[in-house]
Amino acid sequence: MNTFTQNDLSAGKVRLDYQALLTTARAAFEHCKEALYQEYKHLENIGYSARGLYYTAGRIAHIGEELTIIANTLVTLEGGLDRQKVEIVNKPEIIGE
Numbered sequence: 001m002n003t004f005t006q007n008d009l010s011a012g013k014v015r016l017d018y019q020a021l022l023t024t025a026r027a028a029f030e031h032c033k034e035a036l037y038q039e040y041k042h043l044e045n046i047g048y049s050a051r052g053l054y055y056t057a058g059r060i061a062h063i064g065e066e067l068t069i070i071a072n073t074l075v076t077l078e079g080g081l082d083r084q085k086v087e088i089v090n091k092p093e094i095i096g097e
Helices: 018-046 050-082
Strands: 008-010 013-015
Touching: 018 050
Parallel strands: none
Antiparallel strands: 008 013
8 A cells, every 4th residue: 555645556547646746746856956966067077078078968968858858747737736627648558448
C-alpha cells in the first residue's frame, strides 16, 4: 500500500495523485537547476579545453531540453489547479483491445 500518494494502479485502471505530480515536477525542476549549476561551475574550471568545452556544452544542451519539458509541465500542472477538467494525452495505445 502506498502511504505517500494517492496514486493507484489497479487492474484496468490508473489513478494519478495531482499533488504527487506537482511534487515530482517541482523536484525535477530543482534537480535540473542543480545540474545546470554544477555544469556552470565545471565550465568555469576547465578553461579553454576544446574537448572539455564540447562535452560540457552538450551536457548543458541536454539539461536545457529536459528543463524545457519540466518547466512546461510544472507551469501546466500549477495552472491546472483551478481548472475543472484535466485531460491526459500522449498515453500509448493498448494493443489487443
